[in-house]
Amino acid sequence: MNIKESILLRVRIAFLAVIAFVLVVIYRIADIQFVQGDEWRKEAQEIGLDYKTIKATRGSIYADGNDLMATSLPFYKIAFDPSLANDNTFKTGIDSLSLLLSKFFRDRSPGEYRKKISEARQSRKRYLVLNNNLINYQNKEMMEKWPIFREGQMIGGVIFDKFDERHRPFKTLAQRTIGGVNKDGEATVGIEKSYDQFLAGQDGKGLYQRIAGGNWMPVNVASDVKPRNGYDVYTTIDINLQDVAQNSLLRQLEKYGAAYGTVVLMEVKTGEIKAMSNLTRTESGSYVEDYNYAVQGLNDPGSTFKLASMLALLEADKIELTDSVDTGDGTVKFYDRTMEDQSASKGGYGKLTVQEVFEKSSNVGVSKLVDQYFGKNPQRYIDIIKSTGLGKPLDFQMMGEGIPYIKNVDDKSWSGTSLPWMSVGYETAITPLQTLAFYNAVANDGKMIQPIIVKSIRKGNQIVEEFEAKTLDKKIASKATLEKLKIMLEGVVERGTAKNIKNDFYKIAGKTGTAQKLMNGRYYKQRYYASFAGYFPADEPLYSCIVVIDYPKGWNSFGGDVSAPVFKEIADMIFALDLGLHDTFKEERLAKEGTFPVIRAGNYDELNQLLNEFGISNHMEEENVEWVRASISNNAIAWKSNHSESSLVPNVEGMTLRDALYILENKGLKVSVSGTGRVLRQSVSSGRRIVKGTTITIELG
Template sequence: MSSAKQGIALRVRVAFMAVCVVVLAIFLRLINIQWIDGNRWGNLAEQNGFQYRDVKPMRGSIYAENDVLLATSVPLYRLSVDPFIIEEAIFKKDIDSLSVLLALHFQDKSAEEYKKKIVDARTAKKRYITLSPKYVTYQIRKEMMKWPIFREGQRKGGVLFERVNDRSYPFDVLGARTVGYVNDRDEGVVGLEYSFNQDLAGKMGRSLYQRISGGEWKPVNDGTQIKPVDGFDIYTTLDMNIQEIATTHLREALVEYEANFGCVIVMEVETGYIKALVNLGREEDGEYVEKYNYAIGDQGSTDPGSTFKLASMAAVLEDNKLLDLNDTLNIGNGTYNYYGRVMRDAGGTSGNISLLQAFQYSSSVGVSKLVMKQFGNRPQAYINYLYKFGLATPLNFQLAGEARPYIKNPLDPTWSAVTLPWMSVGYELKIAPIHTLTFFNAIANKGKLMQPILVKELKKANTVIKSFSPVIMNEKICSDTTLTKLYQMMEGVVQQGTARAIRDNKYRIAGKTGTSQKVKDGKYVKQYYTSFAGFFPAEAPKYSCIVVIDSPQGVKLSGGDVSAPVFKKIADMLYIRDLEMQKSILNLPDKSPFQVNIPEKNVVYAKDVEAVSKALSIPAFIQANAEWVFPVTKRYAIEWQEKNMLQNAVPSVIGMTLRDALFLLENKGFKVFFDGKGKVKSQSLMPGDKLPQEMKITLYLE
């Protein structure tokens, strides 16, 4: 019994070893076929007429707001047939009817020609022929499946519909450079199609094909197919109504001025969402088409001109908070010589002007003198403000091709003695319109710097794959005090400055004109880059916008004459169609009597306020330990906040009565001269400056 068991165990071991050897041999053979002789067998399979080929997925669609379709891949079908597989009885019975239907639908051959093509292929035992180069839609495919012969299906009727994807753009040229397009390989070339190509494209599938007579390939349904994975859909922030409005008015201006190119960006203030992005360039035939993204790309990145003065004024006011917009400076005859290079004003201003007037009338001499006075000995401090304002670094915009800002610093080999004054008025630097607008938008957004957003979501059907929420790049680019002054300056440009032609009584616009003279071969030429950037309604900003028109032709070629009217037309259309925007203005609280009767410019002696308030039994909210105060109006009360008077600097007495101004200045040792009556409107010495050797100052009263 024991020997029998041993015999059985031996046979089991032998059988097991034999199975292992067979399995190992099969495994080694598979490795040999797959890896060592794989290419040889693959080539042999191809020679024998079989090949695995890629199957394209359906490319994702691109949408604007409210699910408006901007780009989509329409599934079309190539109609082919295997004439040899059709049963004889069916073929003879229905070939004539089928040929007539093919001729009626495609209208490229007669019924007799279609019949001959199919009969000849059947006689030659061809297993695959394309009936027409024209594609058919899914709905037509469904109808064709009811036709004679085809209704028998692929196995008996030989019909084969091969899917091909055709990229369609419902809005055609509207926003074409932003949406982009694909090449013949279904790859994105520019715009969103390129920037989000990986998300839109999906993943390739694989399917077995058989080569048949004529060198054509026929798909074989052998169950080994790997289905393609369709791409994600993109949902953008674009509003096609705003896009159309901006395109229409920009095109009209470009045609009128025979300009080289132009662009418009409309941004939602609170979120940074791009609502319109228009780029139009002139073709040789005079037509304007979307051929380059001037709003963000290198070709649109240039000296911005006077719109950059807003950044310079923001830096000056933030660095010296004692400055008042009524403070004066002398610009002489509107020219100034900086180390042998003369700067000239184009606006005709001269003499003593206020800081507000320097900005309103775009005085390059005035702004550059302010910057040189504040930062001449420390230019890097000025550059640091530009970084803080978001003007010197990339925005990481979602479209590829964003131009990198070119902002020099004192260590740059091209920095010279005249760099700072010329940079302060928008020269010797390069930024794209998208960067300018992002900064202006931050002013409108109470100092909050938002990253521009063009794409909100990636979706698969109704499932959100990825979302792009508003991004705060800097919570506060400057103080509220500076923001208030910037607001006043920008509104002043439209109310009585270089853009007064677009002033409106229904709502207010705040902005800045820009006119940059172009340089060719190292010399200034009579060609200009004109722009207007701003936001509206200024009372409760909802949209910011920039309009750029390059190289306009004609007589009046300033930003106020060329670009600002386009801005106004766009703003008017958006205001008319937006009831919520209108309500936001109508619902603003009226100013209280306190705000009307006590201007916030007034600076008074704190003890006087306390005495008057006590005598009239009026509560006085005075900041503790303050000597000089100014009123800040609240909705139901007035707070008196401290006015900082630097001990070793020229104080600001703007808004004071002559008595208070004399008291303050004479206690500091000044000999005071004055002209006029009333309160101090301006003073001859700049507030915040070091005390002069000759302690003399002149006050101008009104």
């Protein structure tokens, strides 16, 4: 036999040996599992061994700015294996340990604790629950330093069984939006439920032994599967704005004794929801967050839908704002039903321009216009509205979004009165968030974007997934139509049904809505669904907002009286907080002309070198600053930091074109330049949130 044949023989023998070994292992597994299975399971029950679930720690939910909105706090039940400590450790530490336990829990005397532990040690008890009260993490750390316990679990015998409890630092703030977790750790509603797959993590498995008293003690073997903790969810909610919105809504609900209310505040360009509150009146008269009306609440929108009717009329090239319509005495009959204006009891508005029809929210005016131009082809009216995206789900990030309903002419419920009643916001079903997305599109120059409330999923500092608002429609209408819609919306606040919220500091654009409530198949007067939707500042929209208050009591229960003031209170707070909106408050920290060179702002190293060459005294007030702005300090120039947060527009006024371009383009902004010299003005004020791809114009001089 040659060497080659010898090697092959040995390989074959080894291979056969391995196969034989594997077959034996498989046989033994099968024998234990199926033949002897019942016997071993019975023995395991007698011994009391079982694999139990080790719950993963649920991820946290954060607001914009990293404010903690929901987290799982660890609590512990303290147990003890008194048999593990050696005699010396036990004898020298038991008295002190008993005294500390007595002082902490205050349920037994030191002597009683000593007797309880000593008896358990003598009987070789492996698992003794010292107290059923849960302790927090800080107390756990303290107890780990106590006599005997300081030796650890394997030597000292101390056992801290961990339990997680969900905690919301801001209590009821955005409670329904954030959602909840039941006693079994299962998510129920809100973001908790919608992002449960990320937050929940993955439970582990551990071997436990049942001991006297029915308790289970962890065995801590190598086969234990450790749990994988959940990821963290970062939302777009601004805690300060959420607080303002929720409290403003609550005050108005209490004032009018309303059934429920909701408010949503959104950034126009990004679609980020900054505040969302939903409050329902309980039998006791208090208000709680128990249902998300903003996302799920389908209802006839009422007069806020008139914006869609005007868009359809303008897009079909049927009207101009200066055209007129006779509203008569405030009533008009369509078949067997009578349409009425609020002014009907006062004799009506008479002849109005299209602009005035919208500002005064004339039902008669809008329905007559829509019936006149679309009566012979109502589907054309419907198709134009649906082409904007209104009537389609937003595919919002939270579960349970209401499915909007705008009927077609082939719908079984269609009748001769459907078109005029649809034109003023009836016989439809739309959620407040869907209405807001439509208004936001008008403010956003026709671009309809998907509202978002979750920005990212993270594991520590590592981003697992990021979210941006999707573009649902690049242009819901022509530029000419959008400009006319904006004029009408501003007119509502300047002269119309929302003139009570007009102010001298900034402009608001919006529309009031007051829909009769549909109950048991019929509409009830004096039971209103009052709303206001719009955006601000009207000339350069930053935020859009909708406020809905259902069934306000009292005489003044219309959208302009009830919902619009909440909108204004939120807008006022934002105006007060955002100094970028205050032209009169804009800080000018430029060095004066005259003795000093025309130094404004730029790179510190370059400017410092330049002034040193000229022998001009200058000093820095801060350390490690790259970009600075000049101010005068006695007979010298003082440099102050001129950088902003990465997410905010920087101040480039006074800089050279080179420096301004470098900073702005690195922030993701597109730059348009006019003139020569240094930057005199910038079209987007510093301190505003950056939307990548936005164009900023800088004027040089």
